[in-house]
Amino acid sequence: MSFLGPAQGVVLLVLTLAAFAVCVFALVDALRRPAQAFEYAGKRTKQFWGILLGVASALSFVSIGGGGFLFLVVLAVVAAGVYLADVRPAVRSYGGGGAGGRGPYGGW
Known part of the structure; x- marks a missing residue:
């Protein structure tokens, strides 16, 4: 970072940390989804997205x-x-259990 001034270095650090946080969030979200949700949504497999987002997280780190x-x-x-x-909204609509947005105790 010798070619950057102190303010530019701080901005670059904040941006790269934000990029890392977004990549890790996407990776964790993809890993938490069931594999069937990806097939149901007509998207690439869970393994594909796990590998792609894992590499993305490593590169951003x-x-x-x-x-x-x-x-x-x-x-x-x-x-x-x-x-x-694109993928997250599609796999979130998969009805793979849970309360379905009705609170922690299900519907009344």
Whole structure:
């Protein structure tokens, strides 16, 4: 980070930390969903998204603070963004149990 000023370095650190947080959130969300939900929604498999988001999380972790892989952070955030904007809403609609939004004790 020697080519950046102190303020730019702080902004870069915050942005790379945010990218890492988004990638990890997407990864954890994908791993919590049942594999059948991905098939039901007509999306790629849970294994595919787990691997893709795991690699994205690793790349964004390596780039924290400007570690030379900044161009790969863009790809990592795009992968997480596609999951969060397209796949997550589709797999959330899968009726695989739970209270279904009716509270912790189910419907009355």
